Amino acid sequence: IYSMTKFTEQTPSPRLLGLSPILVFLSVYVLVSCILGDFYAMPLSLAFVITAAYSVVITSGLSIEQRISQFSRGAADSNILLMIWIFVLAGAFAEGATHIGAVDATVQAIMYLLPNHLLLPGIFIASCLISLAIGTSVGTIVALVPIALGFAEALQMSPAFLAAVVAGGAFFGDNLSFISDTTIAATRTQEVRMKDKFSVNVRIALPAALLTLVIYAFQGSSVTDVVVNAPSNYLLIIPYFIVIVAALAGVNVCTVLILGIVSCGIIGAGAGDTDFWNWISALGKGINGMGELIIVTLLAGGVLELIRYNGGIAYLLHTLTGVVKGRVGGELIISLLVVVVNICTANNTIAILTSGGMAREISDRYGIDRRRTASLLDTFSCVAQGLLPYGAQLLLAAGFAKVSPVSIIAHLYYPVILGVVCIVAILVSYPKLKTLRK
Numbered sequence: 001i002y003s004m005t006k007f008t009e010q011t012p013s014p015r016l017l018g019l020s021p022i023l024v025f026l027s028v029y030v031l032v033s034c035i036l037g038d039f040y041a042m043p044l045s046l047a048f049v050i051t052a053a054y055s056v057v058i059t060s061g062l063s064i065e066q067r068i069s070q071f072s073r074g075a076a077d078s079n080i081l082l083m084i085w086i087f088v089l090a091g092a093f094a095e096g097a098t099h100i101g102a103v104d105a106t107v108q109a110i111m112y113l114l115p116n117h118l119l120l121p122g123i124f125i126a127s128c129l130i131s132l133a134i135g136t137s138v139g140t141i142v143a144l145v146p147i148a149l150g151f152a153e154a155l156q157m158s159p160a161f162l163a164a165v166v167a168g169g170a171f172f173g174d175n176l177s178f179i180s181d182t183t184i185a186a187t188r189t190q191e192v193r194m195k196d197k198f199s200v201n202v203r204i205a206l207p208a209a210l211l212t213l214v215i216y217a218f219q220g221s222s223v224t225d226v227v228v229n230a231p232s233n234y235l236l237i238i239p240y241f242i243v244i245v246a247a248l249a250g251v252n253v254c255t256v257l258i259l260g261i262v263s264c265g266i267i268g269a270g271a272g273d274t275d276f277w278n279w280i281s282a283l284g285k286g287i288n289g290m291g292e293l294i295i296v297t298l299l300a301g302g303v304l305e306l307i308r309y310n311g312g313i314a315y316l317l318h319t320l321t322g323v324v325k326g327r328v329g330g331e332l333i334i335s336l337l338v339v340v341v342n343i344c345t346a347n348n349t350i351a352i353l354t355s356g357g358m359a360r361e362i363s364d365r366y367g368i369d370r371r372r373t374a375s376l377l378d379t380f381s382c383v384a385q386g387l388l389p390y391g392a393q394l395l396l397a398a399g400f401a402k403v404s405p406v407s408i409i410a411h412l413y414y415p416v417i418l419g420v421v422c423i424v425a426i427l428v429s430y431p432k433l434k435t436l437r438k
Contacts, residue, residue: 014319017058018312021303022343025051029389033406044389044404045292048299055306067306074305075298079347082254083297083392086138087290087399089257094146094400095286096261097239099279100268105236107150119155120165120220121213123148127166128209130248131173135180137385137393139253140170143244145400155223159401161411165216167386167397168414172209174348175382175418176201179250181349186378189356190363190370197374203431204379208418215413233271239263293399300346300390307344313354316340321358330366331426334359335376339384346391348381369433379422386415 029047036042052071059067074080097103114122123144131140148162174180178194187197243260247253261283268274307313320337324330337358342351356377363373385391389405398405425431 013311014315015311016315018307018310018315020058021051021055021307024054045295045299048296048303052299052303055303059306059310070309071302071306075302077301080297080301084294085254087293087297087396088287089254089261090142090396091286091290091399092283093257093260093264095282095289096264096279097146099282100236100264100271100274102236102239102264102267103146103150105233106147106240109234109237116155116223117220119151119223120216123165124169124213124216127169128172130244131170132177134247134250135174135177136253137170137174138396139247139256140173141166141393141397142253142257143247145397147240149401160403160407163397163401164408164411167393167408168212168412170393171382171386171415172205175205175378182352182378182381185349185352185356186374189352190360190374192370192374196371197378200371200375200431200433201378204375204422204425205418208414208421211417212414235267235271238267290399293395296390296395304345313341313344316344317355317358321362324362324366327366327368328426330362330368331372331376334362334373335380335426338377338380342381342384343388346388348385351381352377371433376422379418383415383419386412
């Protein structure tokens, strides 16, 4: 029994084979889907099952029981389990709020008060501001995606597109917020002040956000005005009001969702139109609807742990840091380093912490201002996380929208524009920074 549950600790030696599960996943899911022209043909969960089996097979030096135990260690990581609790609570809240009519009432009120052609830029701006205030993209998606999805039918837009509008704004705030874990990780690893990193970061992120806003304003201008009556019961808006206020107050995301669920039950009972046990059944339905996301999250956690154990991340760090040439080359390598580590870990904070030490060494060796390095780490980790179909943010948004995460990526303008703007900034050495006194 002990041999089956024992976890193996080691300092992994760099091995190219350790990175191969990423190629297997891309081949099984992305390549097959592109060939078939249908991203629903290959289930994401099955692609991860195949990748997980391959990862276990290539792991050497352990018995099969120990390999599975090592895989399970990754699946049981505290970050993975926290994501699962969020998925469970988010599913219950979304379905419970829908059942009592909170989503319909909130959407109806917004469409009644705001011209239809301003809805798309309005949703994006709201997502940017809320995520900037609360410092978490996940919390922003929880608060806004269900509301945004309510506009889909009225505006004749796909749920994936509206989920992408919210997700893009959520990454803007996550990248810049002073209380974001990515900001804290980037500034701590580079030993710079938050306000110094912000002054560099905002001059890159803000132009990208403005370009994205122009796109949404142009797309929104073609939306046909829809006559909407005022909601019959404004009390039904209270659950979403509580969720947004609690998120802005910095309350833990799990607590925010629990407050939302409880308020839905109280408001639903008070409105007199909701049967208690039917509402309870709706909560269960919402939790069950998150089943595939939970499975994918567990499998991804196990695969990523075996990539680490088999030396994939060590190989990546060793290889990329060996090809640096000059300041521009150093900044490009730092950016690529955090992107690829993010792909291997599916967590932008962990990616920054993993590559932060190497990035600091590269900065000191090639005269790169550490404020720029902190900005690059945070920015490109958000770019990578925003385009990962198995990242927590897109999995959660896809769960709400009941679509494939890849279909959301197709409409995610902000992370792509942010990446392009940041690459241009590296090449032209923008912004110019004055040397700080020690």
